[in-house]
Every structure is written in structure tokens, then in C-alpha cells.
Amino acid sequence: MTLRWGILGTGDIARAMAAAVRARGGEVTAVASADLARARAFADEHGVLNVYGRHHDLLARPEDVDVVYVATTNDRHHLDAHACIEAGVPALVEKPFTLDLERAEEVAAAARTAGVFVMEAMWMRFQPAFEEAERRIAAGQVGEPLLVQADFGIAAVPDRDRRWFARELGGGALLDVGIYPLTLVTSLLGTPTQAFALGELADTGVDASVSVAMRHGEGRLSSWSCSFVADTGIEATIAGSEGSLRIHGPFHHAGRLSLRRRDTVVEEHDLHGAQAGYEHEVDEVVRCLEAGRTESERMPLALTLTTMRWLDELRRQVGVVYPHED
Structure with missing residues (x-):
């Protein structure tokens, strides 16, 4: 089509x-x-x-x-x-x-x-790295997934006229880059049940940096951060009872995964297709419309709403209020 x-x-x-x-x-x-x-x-x-x-x-x-x-x-x-x-x-x-x-x-x-x-x-969910990580976790390569850690921080020059820092345009690290680790941990560990956030605000009133700890049901935890002022890197690790899987940076469209058990990296896996970028989500739109679907099974509206629910809660905890909420 x-x-x-x-x-x-x-x-x-x-x-x-x-x-x-x-x-x-x-x-x-x-x-x-x-x-x-x-x-x-x-x-x-x-x-x-x-x-x-x-x-x-x-x-x-x-x-x-x-x-x-x-x-x-x-x-x-x-x-x-x-x-x-x-x-x-x-x-x-x-x-x-x-x-x-x-x-x-x-x-x-x-x-x-x-x-x-x-x-x-949310193009990350259609990337080869994300799908390969899901496959390996389902195959039990790290045992039961118990902990996910992720960071998405970039050092941008604070500028109140730039969309990222403009409160009236919906700026802030959570909505623009924090949405990636939040979607990642929710996808891999399940819907959060509890969250705690600490944040630093820019002088425009949006969040410049946020650190988050979440519980995803009994025994499953995540910790992640996002920032527009700190260059943290963009990597993620999924750890379980049998080892851990590292999604190399940038984790939202990575080209490499590493499997580690105890202190030893037992496999390095290079992925093909990451360079295609947004093309994978274009493929999904085409596939859905050809099939007459009104929602994507891979990126359903229910996941979008869950993510937004927790973004609201995290914004509340760090004190970010947009003009329409004043």
C-alpha cells in the first residue's frame, strides 16, 4: 500500500x-x-x-x-x-x-x-533492539526480570525560547525524553504500582532533571532518570536472577545488546536495522491501515494512557504545572 x-x-x-x-x-x-x-x-x-x-x-x-x-x-x-x-x-x-x-x-x-x-x-517499541530484548527476556536468558535501570540525559543549552524549556509549549525532560525510560520499564516489568520522583526545575518552570524509582508489583523495581542539563548517556540494563541484558546507547534505537552473567559478558549481539530509524513505525502504520485496524497491537492506546497517567503523577511530584492547569 x-x-x-x-x-x-x-x-x-x-x-x-x-x-x-x-x-x-x-x-x-x-x-x-x-x-x-x-x-x-x-x-x-x-x-x-x-x-x-x-x-x-x-x-x-x-x-x-x-x-x-x-x-x-x-x-x-x-x-x-x-x-x-x-x-x-x-x-x-x-x-x-x-x-x-x-x-x-x-x-x-x-x-x-x-x-x-x-x-x-513511540518509535522505540518498533526498534530491533527493543524487540530482541523482549525476545531474550521471554526466553529466560536473564531469569525472571527484577530490576530495570535506564538513563536518558542530554546536556542542552538552557533557552527559554526553545521548545524543550518553554512551559507554554509543554516543555520539560519528562515529556520529551523521560517518556522513553518510562515506556521501557512499563513494557518490560508491567504497569507501575508506586513511584517516587525527585526533580530540579529550570527557571522557566519545567523539569530540567528528574530521578525516578518505581515498583511494578511484588519483587520488580525500576530506577531511571531523564535530563536536559546532564549528559548521562542513554543506556538501559535489565537484570534478573540469571544475569543481565544491557541495551547499549542510545537504548531507544540501539545497535548492540550485551548479555552478562555474574562478572562476565557472555555474548555481544550486533543488531541490523537500527539505522532505519523511524521507518519501522512507518511500517507499523502501513500494516495497521492495510489490515483495517484502528489501533496498533504493538503500540495500543492503553499503553499510551498508562504512560500518560504516570507522567502526570511524576510531574505532580516534581512540581511542574502547565499553563492550562494553572
Whole structure:
């Protein structure tokens, strides 16, 4: 199936997705931005025919696109997802799905009622490293998984005008990079039952660094951190009764796994396909739409809602409040 994609937003991730769509044989046929000049520049760069200076104008002719990728700022995701659903157009919504659980539940309910495909673009879950880690854990290579540790920290220059640090745009480390370790530990250990978070806020009021400890039922714990100011690396380790599995950095699209027992690395495994990046989630969208699905089994809305529920709780604990919550 050759899908015609529309893209809302023109940032770096939209550019990467446009390349991934083309690499998988799809077409980007429309782009929209609040800045018409940016939309035109994007269209010139990627050979896009239809250009719009207002986001939802792209949806005025829903018969011209088969699916829309929502790559706008975090604060707009729920608005743009709703617009796609109302137009009857499937949507791949960049993470975080929305700013909070209430909005996420509203989008999910609208999609389910309308029977329109919607999926959060958590590309990590479609990566070869993630799938290989799941396979090895299921095969008992580390015994019962009991502890997951992960870090996702990058040292960005604090800038109140940059989306990452802008409270009005839904900035903060938790929603942008903390969502990866949270999704990882939830996927591998099960839904959290308890969480404790400590955080440091930027002067804009968003979280700059957060450390989290979680319980995932009896005997299963996780500890993870995220940061926009500390260069922690981006690695993860899953430990069990028989050994541990290291997902080398960057763990959300790693190219290597290591299996360790006691003090010895017993296997190093290089993975193929990590370089494909966003192409794996493009494949999932195509697969779901070809099958007539309104949700992905691999990235269901239920997982998105669970993740958002705990992001809300962690934000509450560290004291991050977005303008719509004031």
C-alpha cells in the first residue's frame, strides 16, 4: 500500500519522518505550519505539492491524504489529533501523545468512537533492539526480570525560547525524553504500582532533571532518570536472577545488546536495522491501515494512557504545572 502522508509541523523530527516515509515507498503530499514560509521551505526541500499556512487547512480535503503525522509542539498534539479524527483521517501523533491524561483520554475516546486509527509515535517499541530484548527476556536468558535501570540525559543549552524549556509549549525532560525510560520499564516489568520522583526545575518552570524509582508489583523495581542539563548517556540494563541484558546507547534505537552473567559478558549481539530509524513505525502504520485496524497491537492506546497517567503523577511530584492547569 502506497500511503499519501500529510505532515503537521516542520521541525527536525518532521524532516526525519518525511525521509522515512519516502524510504518505505510512501509519499508526502501535504505539509502545514503556522508559518507559511517554513511550510514552503519544507515543501521545497522534500518535494511536497500541497502547502498550507494554517495547520488544519491540510485537513480541508481529507480525500487528498491517507494519514497525517502530527509533529507540532507538545501543547498542540491534542488539538491536531482531534482535528484529524473529526476529518476521518488516521493519525500518527508524536510523543508525548498529549500534555496530560485527561486530554489523552479524550483523544483516545474520540478515536475509538469514530473508528479512526490513532497511534502515538513511540518509535522505540518498533526498534530491533527493543524487540530482541523482549525476545531474550521471554526466553529466560536473564531469569525472571527484577530490576530495570535506564538513563536518558542530554546536556542542552538552557533557552527559554526553545521548545524543550518553554512551559507554554509543554516543555520539560519528562515529556520529551523521560517518556522513553518510562515506556521501557512499563513494557518490560508491567504497569507501575508506586513511584517516587525527585526533580530540579529550570527557571522557566519545567523539569530540567528528574530521578525516578518505581515498583511494578511484588519483587520488580525500576530506577531511571531523564535530563536536559546532564549528559548521562542513554543506556538501559535489565537484570534478573540469571544475569543481565544491557541495551547499549542510545537504548531507544540501539545497535548492540550485551548479555552478562555474574562478572562476565557472555555474548555481544550486533543488531541490523537500527539505522532505519523511524521507518519501522512507518511500517507499523502501513500494516495497521492495510489490515483495517484502528489501533496498533504493538503500540495500543492503553499503553499510551498508562504512560500518560504516570507522567502526570511524576510531574505532580516534581512540581511542574502547565499553563492550562494553572
